[in-house]
Amino acid sequence: RRARLVGRSCAQGSIVFTLFLARDIAQHIRTLAHAGRRVRMGGADESAMPGMPDRRDELGQLSRALSDMSTALRYRINATEAFAADVSHEIKNPLASLRSALEGLERVDDPNLQKQLLDVANDDVRRIDRLINDISYASRVDAEPARDKV
Numbered sequence: 001r002r003a004r005l006v007g008r009s010c011a012q013g014s015i016v017f018t019l020f021l022a023r024d025i026a027q028h029i030r031t032l033a034h035a036g037r038r039v040r041m042g043g044a045d046e047s048a049m050p051g052m053p054d055r056r057d058e059l060g061q062l063s064r065a066l067s068d069m070s071t072a073l074r075y076r077i078n079a080t081e082a083f084a085a086d087v088s089h090e091i092k093n094p095l096a097s098l099r100s101a102l103e104g105l106e107r108v109d110d111p112n113l114q115k116q117l118l119d120v121a122n123d124d125v126r127r128i129d130r131l132i133n134d135i136s137y138a139s140r141v142d143a144e145p146a147r148d149k150v
Contacts, residue, residue: 028059032066039070090131098124 054060101120108114 025059032059032063036066036070087131087135091128094124094127094131098128 055063098121101117101124105114105117105121108117
């Protein structure tokens with residue numbers, strides 16, 4: 001009878017411990033999910049996974065993986081923003097020159113000067129076309145390593 005009581009007590013202790021462990025793990029997962037939502041909404045440093053990167057268990061691995069992923073994502077977003085700013089700047093230069101040549105064309109009567117302005121306009125159109133092709137190519141080349149890793 002005593003052996004049965006001890007066995008039942010151990011089983012109850014195991015159940016209590018299992019429930020405690022499950023609750024603790026679930027709480028850490030909720031904390032990571034909350035941190036992920038804050039990063040997504042821009043309200044937190046992408047590498048700030050609360051108190052878990054130092055853990056040496058699966059939760060620590062998950063925390064580090066999420067932190068690394070969000071840091072890499074932030075890096076890609078920053079690179080994309082810089083690329084878009086560069087593209088905008090590069091297209092605006094020939095576009096301004098094209099606009100100026102076309103506006104000048106309306107005011108000039110000299111056929112030689114009109115031809116020069118048309119040549120400038122055509123060169124600018126080719127330059128914009130070349131820039132767009134270069135940008136398209138660069139985007140494809142940049143996307144290839146990301147696709148290869150998946």
